[in-house]
Amino acid sequence: MIRFTNIYKRFGRLQALDNINLSFPASKSVALIGPNGSGKTTLIKSLLGMVVPDKGDITFKDSSILGSCDYRANIGYMPQISSYPENMTISQVMEMMKDIRQYNKLDEDLVKAFKLPQLAGKPMRTLSGGTRQKVSACLAFLFNPEVLVLDEPTAGLDPVASGILQDKILQETKNGKLVLITSHILSELDDLVDEVAYLQDGKVQFHKQVAALQAETGEQKLVRAMARVMENGGL
Amino acid sequence: MKKIIKYVVLDILRNRILVSYTVLLLVVSMLLLCLTDNGTKALLSLLNIVLIVLPLVSIIFSTIYYYNASAFIELLVCQPLRRTKILLSVYVGLALSLLIAFCVGVGVPLLIFDGSITAVLLIVVGMALTVIFSALAILGSVIMRDKARGIGVAILSWFYFSLLYDGLVLFLLFQFSDYPLEKPAVVMGALNPIDLGRIIVLLRLDSAAMMGYTGAVFASFFGSVGGMLTAFVLLLIWMGWPLCWALRRFNRKDL
Amino acid sequence: MERAISIILLWLLPLHAWARVWTVKASVKTTLQQAATGDTVIVPAGVYYEKGLVIDKAVYLKGVGKPVLDGESKYEVVLILASHVTLEGFVIRHSGFSDWKDLAGIKLGNVRHVTIKNNILEETFFGIYCQQSDSCVIAGNILRSNASQRVQSGNGIHCWHCDNMQLTGNTVTQHRDGIYFEFVTNSLIKGNRSFRNVRYGLHFMFSHNDHYEDNIFEHNEAGVSVMFSHGVDMKRNRFAGNQGGGAYGILLKEITDSRMEQSHFEDNTVGIYMEGTTRVQVTANVFKTNGWAMKVQASCSENRITHNNFFGNTFDVATNGSLVLNNFDNNYWDKYEGYDLNRDGKGDVPYHPVSLYAMVADKNPAVMMLYHSFMVSLLDRTEKVMPGITPVNLVDRAPFMKPLAL
Numbered sequence: 001m002i003r004f005t006n007i008y009k010r011f012g013r014l015q016a017l018d019n020i021n022l023s024f025p026a027s028k029s030v031a032l033i034g035p036n037g038s039g040k041t042t043l044i045k046s047l048l049g050m051v052v053p054d055k056g057d058i059t060f061k062d063s064s065i066l067g068s069c070d071y072r073a074n075i076g077y078m079p080q081i082s083s084y085p086e087n088m089t090i091s092q093v094m095e096m097m098k099d100i101r102q103y104n105k106l107d108e109d110l111v112k113a114f115k116l117p118q119l120a121g122k123p124m125r126t127l128s129g130g131t132r133q134k135v136s137a138c139l140a141f142l143f144n145p146e147v148l149v150l151d152e153p154t155a156g157l158d159p160v161a162s163g164i165l166q167d168k169i170l171q172e173t174k175n176g177k178l179v180l181i182t183s184h185i186l187s188e189l190d191d192l193v194d195e196v197a198y199l200q201d202g203k204v205q206f207h208k209q210v211a212a213l214q215a216e217t218g219e220q221k222l223v224r225a226m227a228r229v230m231e232n233g234g235l
Numbered sequence: 236m237k238k239i240i241k242y243v244v245l246d247i248l249r250n251r252i253l254v255s256y257t258v259l260l261l262v263v264s265m266l267l268l269c270l271t272d273n274g275t276k277a278l279l280s281l282l283n284i285v286l287i288v289l290p291l292v293s294i295i296f297s298t299i300y301y302y303n304a305s306a307f308i309e310l311l312v313c314q315p316l317r318r319t320k321i322l323l324s325v326y327v328g329l330a331l332s333l334l335i336a337f338c339v340g341v342g343v344p345l346l347i348f349d350g351s352i353t354a355v356l357l358i359v360v361g362m363a364l365t366v367i368f369s370a371l372a373i374l375g376s377v378i379m380r381d382k383a384r385g386i387g388v389a390i391l392s393w394f395y396f397s398l399l400y401d402g403l404v405l406f407l408l409f410q411f412s413d414y415p416l417e418k419p420a421v422v423m424g425a426l427n428p429i430d431l432g433r434i435i436v437l438l439r440l441d442s443a444a445m446m447g448y449t450g451a452v453f454a455s456f457f458g459s460v461g462g463m464l465t466a467f468v469l470l471l472i473w474m475g476w477p478l479c480w481a482l483r484r485f486n487r488k489d490l
Numbered sequence: 491m492e493r494a495i496s497i498i499l500l501w502l503l504p505l506h507a508w509a510r511v512w513t514v515k516a517s518v519k520t521t522l523q524q525a526a527t528g529d530t531v532i533v534p535a536g537v538y539y540e541k542g543l544v545i546d547k548a549v550y551l552k553g554v555g556k557p558v559l560d561g562e563s564k565y566e567v568v569l570i571l572a573s574h575v576t577l578e579g580f581v582i583r584h585s586g587f588s589d590w591k592d593l594a595g596i597k598l599g600n601v602r603h604v605t606i607k608n609n610i611l612e613e614t615f616f617g618i619y620c621q622q623s624d625s626c627v628i629a630g631n632i633l634r635s636n637a638s639q640r641v642q643s644g645n646g647i648h649c650w651h652c653d654n655m656q657l658t659g660n661t662v663t664q665h666r667d668g669i670y671f672e673f674v675t676n677s678l679i680k681g682n683r684s685f686r687n688v689r690y691g692l693h694f695m696f697s698h699n700d701h702y703e704d705n706i707f708e709h710n711e712a713g714v715s716v717m718f719s720h721g722v723d724m725k726r727n728r729f730a731g732n733q734g735g736g737a738y739g740i741l742l743k744e745i746t747d748s749r750m751e752q753s754h755f756e757d758n759t760v761g762i763y764m765e766g767t768t769r770v771q772v773t774a775n776v777f778k779t780n781g782w783a784m785k786v787q788a789s790c791s792e793n794r795i796t797h798n799n800f801f802g803n804t805f806d807v808a809t810n811g812s813l814v815l816n817n818f819d820n821n822y823w824d825k826y827e828g829y830d831l832n833r834d835g836k837g838d839v840p841y842h843p844v845s846l847y848a849m850v851a852d853k854n855p856a857v858m859m860l861y862h863s864f865m866v867s868l869l870d871r872t873e874k875v876m877p878g879i880t881p882v883n884l885v886d887r888a889p890f891m892k893p894l895a896l
Contacts, residue, residue: 011489045489045490048293048312048313049313049318050309050312050313050489050490051489051490052487052488069315069316069317070315070319071315072313072314073315074314074317075313077313078314079309079310081306082306082310084306084310085242085246085304085307085309086303087246087249088242088246088248096238096242097314099238100238100239100311100314100316101314101315124480237879240589247827272802273824274802275801275802275824276802276824276825277777279862281603282862283862283864283867286862287864299852307810333638353611397864398865399863399865401860401863401865401866402865404859404860405857405860405865408854408856408857408860409857412853412854414858416854416856417855417856418857419856420859420860422861424859429863430860430863433862434859436862437861437862440862441781441804441861441862442757443733443757443758443759443779443780443781443804444574444759444781444782444861445781445856445858446733446734446759446781446803447735447759447760447781447782447855447858448733460821467786477651
């Protein structure tokens with residue numbers, strides 16, 4: 001569904017992406033992991049068109065996304081740190097996004113689960129970080145996109161909300177969607193993801209099925225499996 | 236695109252700074268127009284506001300707004316929207332809000348209490364300067380990643396256009412006073428939107444004096460219908476180029 | 491006295507028992523030959539090609555229904571060589587144009603007590619041309635030529651070596667000078683309107699002791715210019731819309747012992763330009779939205795400028811030197827920013843009507859493009875606080891706080 005081909009991106013002296021080749025099929029849930037500054041966010045941003053790669057091509061359903069914008073109708077994005085127009089209330093933000101997207105088969109499961117209508121009249125500037133994350137999550141899922149890109153989705157969420165979100169992710173994967181997640185907290189990803197892509201210094205170290213990884217390392221938990229990989233000095 | 240403009244305008248119109256700016260303009264222009272018994276004098280004072288305060292507020296406010304809205308812009312960029320449209324909408328929304336502030340604060344009182352052609356001209360020039368300086372602000376903000384630097388650039392460019400440039404021109408006019416300078420003066424006037432706006436109003440407000448010595452080239456150029464049109468076309472160019480440049484930059488920018 | 495008697499005589503003329511009334515059938519010239527001194531000749535409506543009509547006896551020539559005397563662009567239309575002639579109610583058109591002869595619509599040569607009234611002059615070279623005449627009345631005529639479309643042009647009402655003339659209620663346009671006097675004395679010029687002439691609206695020299703009242707001089711290419719005269723008395727005139735590099739509301743050159751009162755100067759590049767004038771009183775005038783309300787050259791002395799209103803002029807006063815021998819006290823200046831603590835209606839701090847920028851612009855006209863800019867306002871303010879270039883003694887010591895009722 002999504003394919004990165006020979007992607008390079010340099011920020012000044014830093015080579016953020018160095019010859020990235022990845023492809024993700026539909027109805028999978030993929031974890032993008034790697035240390036800070038490894039290029040995860042840059043990769044996601046280049047998929048979303050926020051960062052323009054220096055070289056290479058990204059395709060979505062076999063057509064290049066560079067210079068186009070319509071494909072984003074099929075992507076739901078939940079950013080790491082989200083901020084919205086400060087003076088608008090939650091409901092105004094939701095209405096605005098609906099207004100811009102012009103899409104009517106809305107998926108409002110999360111909206112209900114997070115009990116957002118009760119907070120609808122609150123201006124964005126008064127919200128806590130967690131509530132903002134909830135709004136972001138709702139917006140990401142709201143338009144039934146085929147691809148979900150979640151950047152540190154559970155970072156600011158309380159355990160209950162976190163659980164709700166994880167359930168939702170699983171359900172959507174079953175519904176045939178591609179979910180891309182970046183996270184530091186590997187323990188959360190255990191039951192969630194089917195594949196793992198590990199990035200370091202802008203390079204893809206490996207991209208494997210979780211099952212294969214477990215078999216290779218003999219560990220059930222992702223955390224341990226990853227630790228083992230690193231001990232062995234990569235692959 | 237209309238929707239984004241609508242949201243930006245609604246967002247800005249609730250901004251306290253903009254509201255107080257509007258009220259301030261309104262109070263000042265009412266005071267000037269009602270308390271001075273002499274129309275020309277009030278117009279002159281308003282001209283000074285239009286030439287100095289308006290560009291400053293436009294450029295600073297727009298710059299700050301752009302940086303504060305950067306997250307919002309990022310949010311929009313991930314939506315199925317063209318980048319050009321996004322920046323254009325933000326810009327139009329900004330300019331529109333500032334125009335509303337100017338029209339309410341200066342335009343309406345001027346039309347009600349003065350209503351002369353000079354007043355209309357002053358309003359048009361003020362509107363043009365508002366639009367131009369928010370375009371310059373957008374350009375600066377798109378180029379500069381850092382907010383503090385962006386505001387610095389905004390203040391510097393205001394300082395340049397409203398004071399430094401004129402100082403420079405004055406210096407040149409004196410250095411080369413032995414040469415016929417009217418034509419270069421016309422060109423120099425065109426290279427600064429504030430000067431351009433000032434000259435447009437000046438030629439009406441002080442038409443008699445402008446028809447004097449400098450009259451030959453100056454008034455015949457800017458005073459004629461063709462010259463007026465040229466001046467307004469130049470103002471349009473001043474609105475256009477910073478915006479075009481900003482759009483090109485923004486299309487290739489990494490957010 | 492002489493004038494009074496002549497006017498009475500003129501009135502009585504038609505009543506004389508021996509005076510006959512003639513009506514022109516075909517040719518004015520033929521009828522005139524038959525008429526005798528004191529007769530009335532009535533000219534009915536029609537177009538008459540007289541190839542130069544000469545009036546050499548004192549008759550009352552009266553047009554009824556605006557008869558047209560046409561000069562076919564070749565001849566001088568009417569030449570009056572006798573005193574006590576009255577010419578009334580004609581349309582006089584198409585005089586000849588010449589390089590070497592001053593052809594006119596109506597020419598008065600060495601006559602007295604001639605009255606020219608209520609005529610319309612169209613496309614004449616000179617309009618009404620008086621030489622060495624006196625005590626003539628020129629009233630209610632309309633002179634309209636087309637000087638701006640021609641290479642040559644003559645003056646509207648042109649007087650040379652005349653005395654005791656009366657010019658009232660005439661309208662002159664599209665000539666070279668609207669009204670031109672040379673050596674004309676003791677005359678009254680009242681209620682005339684002179685506009686859109688290609689040179690001056692009014693132009694005189696060596697013309698002493700004349701009175702100019704209630705005239706309007708507007709939109710003339712170079713305004714009004716008067717020179718080398720004394721005893722000029724100007725009241726309630728209006729000088730407006732004279733714009734251009736060399737255009738003046740009025741240019742006073744070498745004028746002495748004269749008065750300029752209650753006049754309006756509006757939208758002129760320069761309201762009053764004074765050069766070499768002495769003892770001229772400029773009182774109770776209104777200067778409004780001129781480029782320079784007044785330019786007073788250093789060669790002027792003992793002039794008194796007082797009780798005038800200055801509104802919305804770009805520059806109030808300009809001068810070309812540091813020597814100031816004129817008095818500018820007690821005027822109202824809208825640019826004055828002083829205060830009046832003792833409430834006597836006059837400002838407590840003096841006003842310096844010459845701005846730095848007026849002097850700068852005088853030397854380097856191109857800098858006018860920066861006028862009203864922030865930069866220039868700063869410079870002007872600085873100069874007001876610490877005068878360095880502007881003449882310190884060109885000052886109104888007690889300016890009025892409020893405009894005078896004028």
